[in-house]
Amino acid sequence: MAAKPLLIIAWGNRSRGDDALGPLFYDTLSKALSPEQAASVDLLEEHQLHPELALDLAGRQRVLLVDADPGAPPPFRLSAVQPGPDASLASHALSPSALLAVFMAFHGQPPPPVTLLGLHACSFGLGRPLSDAAADALPAAVLWALTWVDGDAAVPR
Amino acid sequence: MTDLETAAHPEGLRRVAIDPLTRVEGHGKVTLLLDEHNRVQQARLHIVEFRGFEQFICGRPYWEVPVMVQRLCGICPVSHHLAASKALDRVVGAQPVPRSADLLRRLMHVGQVMQSHALHFFHLSSPDLLFGFDAEPARRHIVGVAQAHPDIARKGIGLRKYGQEVIRATAGKRIHGTGSVPGGVNRLLSDDDHLLLLRDVSQMIEWAEDAVALVKRLHAADSVRHESFAVVPAQMLSLVRPDDGALELYDGVIRVRDASGAIVVDHHDPADYLGLIEEEVKPWSWMKFPYLRAQGPQQGWYRVGPLARVQNCSFISTPRAERERREFVDTGRGQPVHAALATHWARMIEMLHAMELIAELLHEPALRHGDLTASGPRASEGIGVIEAPRGTLIHHYRVGPDDLVAMCNLIVSTTHNNQAMNEAVRAVARQRFDGRELTEGLLNEIEVAIRAYDPCLSCATHALGAMPLQVDLLAADGTRRDRLMRHGDGRVQHDEG
Numbered sequence: 321m322a323a324k325p326l327l328i329i330a331w332g333n334r335s336r337g338d339d340a341l342g343p344l345f346y347d348t349l350s351k352a353l354s355p356e357q358a359a360s361v362d363l364l365e366e367h368q369l370h371p372e373l374a375l376d377l378a379g380r381q382r383v384l385l386v387d388a389d390p391g392a393p394p395p396f397r398l399s400a401v402q403p404g405p406d407a408s409l410a411s412h413a414l415s416p417s418a419l420l421a422v423f424m425a426f427h428g429q430p431p432p433p434v435t436l437l438g439l440h441a442c443s444f445g446l447g448r449p450l451s452d453a454a455a456d457a458l459p460a461a462v463l464w465a466l467t468w469v470d471g472d473a474a475v476p477r
Numbered sequence: 478m479t480d481l482e483t484a485a486h487p488e489g490l491r492r493v494a495i496d497p498l499t500r501v502e503g504h505g506k507v508t509l510l511l512d513e514h515n516r517v518q519q520a521r522l523h524i525v526e527f528r529g530f531e532q533f534i535c536g537r538p539y540w541e542v543p544v545m546v547q548r549l550c551g552i553c554p555v556s557h558h559l560a561a562s563k564a565l566d567r568v569v570g571a572q573p574v575p576r577s578a579d580l581l582r583r584l585m586h587v588g589q590v591m592q593s594h595a596l597h598f599f600h601l602s603s604p605d606l607l608f609g610f611d612a613e614p615a616r617r618h619i620v621g622v623a624q625a626h627p628d629i630a631r632k633g634i635g636l637r638k639y640g641q642e643v644i645r646a647t648a649g650k651r652i653h654g655t656g657s658v659p660g661g662v663n664r665l666l667s668d669d670d671h672l673l674l675l676r677d678v679s680q681m682i683e684w685a686e687d688a689v690a691l692v693k694r695l696h697a698a699d700s701v702r703h704e705s706f707a708v709v710p711a712q713m714l715s716l717v718r719p720d721d722g723a724l725e726l727y728d729g730v731i732r733v734r735d736a737s738g739a740i741v742v743d744h745h746d747p748a749d750y751l752g753l754i755e756e757e758v759k760p761w762s763w764m765k766f767p768y769l770r771a772q773g774p775q776q777g778w779y780r781v782g783p784l785a786r787v788q789n790c791s792f793i794s795t796p797r798a799e800r801e802r803r804e805f806v807d808t809g810r811g812q813p814v815h816a817a818l819a820t821h822w823a824r825m826i827e828m829l830h831a832m833e834l835i836a837e838l839l840h841e842p843a844l845r846h847g848d849l850t851a852s853g854p855r856a857s858e859g860i861g862v863i864e865a866p867r868g869t870l871i872h873h874y875r876v877g878p879d880d881l882v883a884m885c886n887l888i889v890s891t892t893h894n895n896q897a898m899n900e901a902v903r904a905v906a907r908q909r910f911d912g913r914e915l916t917e918g919l920l921n922e923i924e925v926a927i928r929a930y931d932p933c934l935s936c937a938t939h940a941l942g943a944m945p946l947q948v949d950l951l952a953a954d955g956t957r958r959d960r961l962m963r964h965g966d967g968r969v970q971h972d973e974g
Contacts (some may be wrong), residue, residue, distance in 0.1 A: 334653075335533070335548040367652050368555070371600055371619055372638045409618035412552050412596070418620075425623035426630065447533045 321456040323379040326361040326469060331368055337448035338441035341388040341458060342366075344450070345439065348462045354396035357469045368413035380432045384468055385416050386461070388454070389438025395457035396464070400476045402436040435468070435475045437461060481903040484510050507902055507923055515913060517906040522899045522927060523762050534885040539565055540659055546872070546887075547653045550933055552596065555589035555644055556865035558657055560872040563728070563861030565659035567748075569623045569875050570853025577815035577847030578661035583727050584838045585656060586863070590726060591685070591831035592640025593866035594783075594824045597931045598688065599633025602821055605925050609919025629691065632684040636828070639674075639681050643835060646670035661850030671845060678836045682797070685829040689801050692822045696808075704808070705924035707817035707908075709900040710736035711778070712769070713785035714893065716864050719744065722791030724798075724830065726864040729755040732791050733779060734771065738813045742769070747862035750871050754812035756888070764895050767888060778896035781868025782930060783823035788813050795837070798830035817901055824931075865890050867931050891932040901926040915960045 328349070332342030346365040353361065364376065369385075377383055385401065403420035414422065416436050423431040439461050442452040450458075467473040482936055484490060490510035510519040516968070530549055534542060538938035543561040547554035566574055573579065606616040607626060616625070623630035641651045646666060648654025656662050696703045713736075722743075731753060733742035745753055756765040757774045768777030788806065793799040805822055810813060838844065861872045869889030875884035891898075905926045909919060 333548050335545065365652060367548075370596070370637075372634045372641070375634065375638055401911070405615075405618065405620050409620060412601075421620050422623065425620045426627075426634065446529065 323376075324360055324362045325381040326383070326467070327364070327376060328361060328365060328384045328386065328465065329364045329369070329373065331366040332388050333367060335447060337443040337445045338388050338390075338439075338454040339419070339444050340440055340450060341439040341454055342386050344458060345386050345461060345465075348458060349465055352462055352466060353469065357466070361469050362430055369416065369419050370412065370414060371419070371422045373414075373419055374426050377419075377423050377431055377434075378427060382468075383432050383434040384437060384465065385434060386437045386465075388441035388444075390441050390444075392438040392440045392457075394440040394453055395460040396439045397411055398476050399436045399438070400469045401436050403431060433475070433477075437465065480904045481517065481520050481906065482899070486583065487519065490518055505928070509906060509910065511910075512586070514707050515910070517903075517910050520899075520903045520906040521761060522895075522902050524687055531887055532886040534874075535882050537879050537882050539568060539874065539882055540880075542874065542882060542885075543657055543659065544653065544655055551889075553593055553674040553865055553867070553933060554653055555648065556583055556863060556870050557872070558648070558654070559586055559727075560861040560863045560865070560870045561874075562657040562659060563863060564859035564874050565858035565876075566661075566861070567856050568874070569660040570855055571660035571851040572853060574661045575848035577665060577848060578657075578851075580838060580841050580844050581647050581662045581665060582657055584835065584844065585644060586727050587834045587838070588643025588647065590640075590864075590866050591681075591828050591835070592637045592644065593931075594828040594831070595633055595640060595688075596819055597866075598692075598828075599630065599637070601931075602928055603629065603633070603926070605819075605921070606692075610922050610925055611916070614917060614921075617921075632687060633960045636681060636684055636688070639677055641830075643674060646674060658850065660852050661848070663849060665847065665849070666844045668845065671839065674835070675839050678832070678839060682829070682832045682836060685825070685832040686797060689822075689825045689829055692825045693804075696818075696822060703818045704816050705908075706922075707901045707904045707929070708815050709780075709817070709897055709904055710813075710815045711734055711780040711785075711814070711897050711900070712741070713789045714742075714779045714781050715786040715789045715869060716747065716862065717790050718794075724793045724827075725789035726786075726827075727830075728863070731862075731869075732789055734813070736813065736815065738788070744846040747871075748860045749890075750860065750862065750873070756892075762895070764892055766895050767893050768896070777946055779893070780897040781890055781893040782866075783818065783827050783868075784820040785812070785868065786864065787823040787826055793826070793830050795830050795833035797833055798826050799857045801826045801829060806809065817904075817926045820929040820931075867891060867933055868893055889931070889933065894930050894932065898927050898932060900931050901929070902969070 330342040330346040332339040334343045335338045343365050344434045346363055350363055401416040401420060403424050404417040405421045406415055406418050408415040420431045420434060440457040441454050464473060481540040487510055490512055506523050509517055512518055534545060537545060543558050546557040546561045549557055601621045603622055607622060608617055645651045648656035649664060714733045716725045717732045718725040731745040731747055735741050737792055751767050753770060754767050755770045755951045756767045758765055769773045787802050793802050793863055858875045863870050868889055873886040874882055877883045883888060902923055905923050909922050
């Protein structure tokens, strides 16, 4: 079965405060997609990025990665992801750039265009709820992602 | 206290810290105290963060627990999911769970074991084994393996992907699924997923056999190093099948062999783990040190995980893995194998066994038809013990009449291996460090010895994160004399104080 043209991967830990933003983004966007939109996009929830996700990236037109980002201004920031081996290759959890480096090593070709959506996050305590600022960021990010699915969003290159 | 655990006169010794450790899950560090001749006087593996997950679980409804505990860890959540479910089966009186539920859980579990073993061997350890401990750090990672050995990398990633598909098909999601519940499961294997998994099973068994062949080739190519590096004679603890002592990953009785291979504990009921095991606290580490109560903390420590399991069992029930186990055991020439690098061989034998079990289980009609849950007289306490990829995992809960968890105790595989990993650090320190100049390759050898245990420090301490390597050399007064840093791109930088 051919891969859907779009892929969204959201990750984080639902029990660690604002780190739950990725999984909550996944929940919210899953419900917000129209049937037509859902037909064009695969959504994945992950705890962290790992090497075999490079296989999921293959054959996509565009990819969106979504994570809590303590460096992002409210409500979120966007950046283009470029392949690059970094220190995360020495861990179980890859960075977005390292994931693309794995993609290139496996497939021998550049990855599809990948955008990182970093949601504003400030609190990561075990068992803590979302901070108010993070809760505010979530709907704005989902609205933006719906335009991304439709191909109408401006993305950094 | 063992040799090199605490220096007789720590004052005036030079301190070397490997902080943080790389290619392990979580955050730990190693410290060495060296005298003026660079001889090691003290070596310790420290765990530096603690997150209090057990307290987090207390006060929650018991039925939430099998899902919540998965958030301990990014790499072995299914083991926690199932250990918690098994413990809470007793609370809901499901003794036993229906056959369909038992089979589905077993399938989920071996899927987890094989994907975790594939991740560790191919992604994290194979760079050391393929390129050498002191190879250029910039290529000692999975991208380097993919560039130099694309076929090996392709099989590694394919095996892990298949294991994750097994998890998705049985747990409902590739990560943090909900398939197992107190008393059974909430789904059976769908016909579509059954066909999907059957389609690739022969290929995966073949690749798993290739992985065993690879690790044997690596051993044969440098057998002296493989058999002499970080050798730590240790007792071995694991579950085995009750009736015949076969390797058992999901449910069994506890067996312990001593370092010479003699059985010292057998048929021990896992529900009585507190009668067998006690934990010691040491002031310099967050991670506890378990030991056999009857032997005391000095003599009673032990090893868990693949190297213990394949030698603790009487045999492996699947033919390919049993053939490989016999060949592996023969390398010990009548004695148990205690070399750190042999763990990789044992791990690949287990991965092959897990794939054979998947193939067997997929032919069980009860995976797709049957009762989901059972129930019976309620209990206030439950203990679930399982063989997680890294070793024996214990979950223990007490549940109040209000259905809330009143007590939670977790002993994870990495905690069982705490003393053994410390002994491995000391073995390398004795063998490789004494009197030599510090180099990045030498420091990596300590990490290689720890990495063989595939420690999950996230599980043991509930901390996340792994970063580049930084080593500081400090004078007795605490001033920095030297710094060695390994950057993410592999560059090694000397920054003299």
